[in-house]
Amino acid sequence: MILPNPHDAILNASPWVRRFAPLIQVDGVVLDLACGSGRHSELLASMGHDVLAVDQDVTAVGSVGNPLITPKHLNLEQADWPLIGSEFSAIVVTNYLYRPHLDQLPKMLQKGGVLIYETFALGNGEFGKPSNPNFLLNPGELLAFASRHGLKVVAYEDIYVDQPKPAMVQRLCAVKGELKQRIPLQFQG
Incomplete structure (x- = not known):
């Protein structure tokens, strides 16, 4: 079995997540939903975060063996x-939407917590x-969604993208309460 290269995973991380991950405080656990x-998970761990990585299948993330990443199989x-x-x-969520539990996310954010979706x-x-x-x-x-839960919107997009493949996407970075970190001024692609 060939183990994934963490550098490749970081390079393949969403530019949106890479842009706003520096806003996350390093004093708690980050959920990669x-x-x-x-x-x-690998990107966040490389930044010093403890990460709870949850999914139906956590085989790939579990094979990384990073002590900062705790994989958890959940339905x-x-x-x-x-x-x-x-x-x-x-909380970081990409390429996933299940509306029946969406309203649970803000309840799980600590004060000053960041949602990147x-x-x-x-x-x-x-x-x-x-x-x-x-x-x-x-x-x-x-x-x-952000307005309904009183989240402060840092950035939002509803756009067409052509990378990694043509798609229509929505992106949100929001904070519960006040932002504790400075917002990155420039995109680091």
Whole structure:
């Protein structure tokens, strides 16, 4: 078995996550929700964060062997939210949407906690999968979500992207309470 190269995972991390990850305080645990291969878990661990990486299959992220990353197999789409009562200094979600538990995320953020969210938006079916509206954000949905929960929006986009593949995406970086870190002035791609 060939182990993944952490440097590759960091390079493959979403530019949105790389841009706003410096806002996360290093004094708590970061949740990488629906972590997939663990590219964002590895990025966050490389920045000194303890990371809880959860998904249906944590084989890839578990094989990394980074002591700052704790992989946890969870069914995120069961009737009861499996992370109830948990608190995090930040939550990172990419390429994942399950509306029945979406409102749980702000409840799990500590004061000053950062939410970095990026997933597919309505219109993505024109470019491929996902195309089912159940897995696509409606126009302004992340902004309405942030407003509903009193999150301070740091940045938001609802755009077409051509990398890593053509897609319609929405992106949000928001904070619960006051921002403790300075906002990066320049994108470091």
